[in-house]
Amino acid sequence: MPLIRPALRRGILTDRAIRRAHRNGELSITPFEPGLVRPAAISLRLGHEAFALESTGTVDIADRSTYPELRPKEPDAEGRISVEPGEVVLAPTLEKIGLSEKLAGLVDGTSDYARLGISVVLCGQVSPGFGSEKGAVLTLEIVNHLRHPVLLHPGTRICNLMLFASTGSDQPYGAMPGNYSSDHAVAPSRLADHVGRN
16 A cells, blocks of 8 residues: 655644644744734734945946945834935845745835835845744835835834745755855845946
């Protein structure tokens, strides 16, 4: 009689599966707030620092010396971070994330922010193995499409992380060159490492 193997788990993780993945160590989230688990995602909160991307001329992706500078954005007296019209701001999640090689993620902004004209995530893929050693923050790319400043509140929910189960990857993200898998703060683009001059 042939050996019957259990079906491989695939697809999006719902709330029950997210909590199970956290319990068994496939998913690490620090700090973990159970109330942020949603029907098919877990919400993440805005960290306490932010940086504006400031360019002074043409940006050549192969030349790191032309890259925009990361200018720290100081919070106001009430701890809010102002995002100016058209400004691109990089900010970390409050949570550090770690995925096993059998999980992949997709980060997306929430409808609440979109309805205010705010884009929260421009690059949403979270590869298998991201942050698997000690956890890493996700860097959010926030853009204000309004004509006036928007005040963001660190520590509040700002995006959702959807998780997908897979059969595993041969090369976890953390093993790839120039990755962001151990970032504990916002880091500048490393694209020049792949396309040209350093």
